Amino acid sequence: MARDLAVIGMGKLGASMAAAMASRGHRVTAVDVREEAVEALNAGRAPVQETDLERIVLESGPRLRATTSHREAILGADISFVAVPTPSDDRGAFSLQYAGWACREIGRALADRKDYHLVVISSTVLPGSMRFGLLPILERESGKRCGRDFGLCYGPAFIALGSVIRDFLNPDFCLIGEFDERSGASLEACYGDVMPDRPPVHRMSIENAELTKLAVNTYVTTKITFANMLAELCERLPGGDIDVVTRALGADARIGSRYLRGGLGYGGPCFPRDNQALGFIARALGSGADLAETTDRFNRQFAERAVGRLRPHVAPGATVAVLGLAYKPFSHVVDESQGLYLVRALSRAGVRVVAYDPLAAEGARAELSGHAVIFDSLAEALAQADVVVLATPDPAFRSLGATDLLAGGKATVTVVDFWRVLDPGVARQPGVRYVAFGRADSPETGAGSLATLWGGAGT
Ligand SMILES: NC(=O)c1ccc[n+]([C@@H]2O[C@H](COP(=O)([O-])OP(=O)(O)OC[C@H]3O[C@@H](n4cnc5c(N)ncnc54)[C@H](O)[C@@H]3O)[C@@H](O)[C@H]2O)c1
Incomplete structure (x- = not known):
């Protein structure tokens, strides 16, 4: 079934989400405050650089259009996805400044809607942000009640830059944090119409989903950092070789070989900020944050x-x-x-x-x-x-x-x-x-230190 969808934010994630959903036959209106992005999309050009984006924008024709008017997009769609920035603030938390502004606009448009509309936040947010930060804005601006008049889900995407469209359409699993049963069921049905292979869907409370999204990235960065730590150690062992070690380590089904390589640390717009954010929320709620903070520190140094x-x-x-x-x-x-x-x-x-x-x-x-x-x-x-x-x-x-x-x-x-x-x-x-990096210079590397450490065995 062809759906009417809105995507708020036409950046690295939102533009590709909009195009991906249009490529599956849905009518998508994308919204951005940047006029040049809106003009680009309406002229058949990719508003950001991403694999296959320009081709899909062109192929989608009138099914995919853009506007600077949140109201126009929300009134014409059954579901709106929010993909605006949530930059790190000086505490290491994700700011709700842009998402809050977007929700004000959505709320104002919802005030004029007669029927049900589902709001999906796809931006990365910290636990509690949806229920205590964004939901009150939507209700206040719309004068409506979540669960009765409109629905709300947290629907983050698991994508890597360079393969955003492919990743969005073919995820390992879909993560849905639902305000209520109806919201979650609506988003699950939409994903079913968008993702060709119908990946497994994990529906849960909004707070569990907010934590799960953060946990995926921080687990991966911890794994990367673990391999990097081993690589440093390998350089100090006689004949040490990180590739030999990780090949065997990754063969253990409990561990797996992905992201287990040993190299320079991780970077990019997402990974480095997630451990800081996990540390922030754990500390704020009084639970241990040492692992996340250590991973972050190791990588930054x-x-x-x-x-x-x-x-x-x-x-x-x-x-x-x-x-x-x-x-x-x-x-x-x-x-x-x-x-x-x-x-x-x-x-x-x-x-x-x-x-x-x-x-x-x-x-x-x-x-x-x-x-x-x-x-x-x-x-x-x-x-x-x-x-x-x-x-x-x-x-x-x-x-x-x-x-x-x-x-x-x-x-x-x-x-x-x-x-x-x-x-x-x-x-x-x-x-x-x-x-x-990750390999000892010679079969004798570290031998002196190890002889000092163990040479007295048995005496
Ligand atoms: N880029 C990634 O690899 C990636 C991966 C997963 C999740 N995310 C998350 O997705 C969110 C968006 O990230 P991004 O990389 O696409 O950001 P981005 O900076 O590339 O794009 C955000 C877009 O939103 C627009 N915008 C800002 N406020 C707006 C508003 N009120 N209404 C309409 N448009 C508005 C901006 O003009 C910009 O075009 C962030 O929360 C990020 O953490 C990003």
């Missing part, structure tokens, strides 16, 4: 520790090239990326830094002014580098050979590979000194 590791390889006056400034390969997003952290930490330590990223140069320049020269070509960056640091596992870096690395007439170059992506043959080429 990673770049500084990485600089300590690089230091023996960086001679005075040497230039370091950091390759990979986005928070992951194939992305232009530099928010909280480890590449940026690393450049800043090296620059603070007095090292001359040059840098390159296939997609993220523009965003990185705005962030790194005064810290690094960012080149538009990989070859230019390599030509100046005495030390090359691979900060993301971008395939563009995998194929680097000794000739590329030794460009600029150098006799030697050191490559520090945080993701162990370079062809092992390159490491054996004359003039190339290869340092792999």
Whole structure:
């Protein structure tokens, strides 16, 4: 059944949600306060950069349109999804400033509706935000009662930038926090019409869903950080190798291999803020927050520790090239990326830094002014580098050979590979000194410390 849907917020999540639902035959009106985003969508262009978005916008034709009027969208739709920002505030909590404003607009439009309408908050919020922050705004502005006149659900999406549309349409499961049975049933039916494979649906109270969404991200970041911690330890063991360890570890069905790799820390617009937020809500309610806070601290300090590791390889006056400034390969997003952290930490330590990223140069320049020269070509960056640091596992870096690395007439170059992506043959080429994060330098590494620790056994 073709539905009439509204999506409030046409950013990285909302624009793709709107397009994804239109691609399944529904009529979708997207709303944004940014006129340029509205104009772009109505002209058949993607308002943000995302895989397949522009194609779907074009293919959807009149089924997908945009407006700056919340009222117009809400009056014409049975369900509205809210995907506006919930930025971290200085306590580490997620601010309801934009969501509150959106709910005021929705509430005012609901005042003029005669029939039932379901409001779904897809923005990430902290436990209690829906019932105690947003619901009162909706009721006050509409003069109506939730549960009787309109419904309310928390419906967060589990997506990664670069695959938002695919992820939204094909999630591992749907998470629904419902104000009441009718609200949850309406959203479940809608998801059933949108998601081709009808994924399992987990319906629960709003507060349990608010916690579950946060728990998914913080669990994943804890797993990433655990592997990174092991990688540091492997470097200190005779013949230590994080890939050998994680391959076996991930084979245990209780653990699994995804996100268990050992590399630079995590970044991006979502992951880094979630442990802080979990810590905030746990502390505010008087429960333990140590695990979340430790994960966050370990990750944030990673770049500084990485600089300590690089230091023996960086001679005075040497230039370091950091390759990979986005928070992951194939992305232009530099928010909280480890590449940026690393450049800043090296620059603070007095090292001359040059840098390159296939997609993220523009965003990185705005962030790194005064810290690094960012080149538009990989070859230019390599030509100046005495030390090359691979900060993301971008395939563009995998194929680097000794000739590329030794460009600029150098006799030697050191490559520090945080993701162990370079062809092992390159490491054996004359003039190339290869340092792999998570691997011991030699079979003797750490032997002295271990002999001191255990050498007296049996005496
Ligand atoms: N980006 C992600 O990877 C991701 C993943 C999961 C969840 N989320 C969550 O989704 C929410 C949105 O994130 P995003 O990355 O899409 O943000 P974004 O900044 O890319 O986009 C938000 C959009 O909302 C618009 N907006 C703000 N206030 C508005 C209002 N009152 N009415 C209409 N439009 C308004 C902005 O102009 C902007 O276009 C956040 O809560 C975020 O945590 C994001």
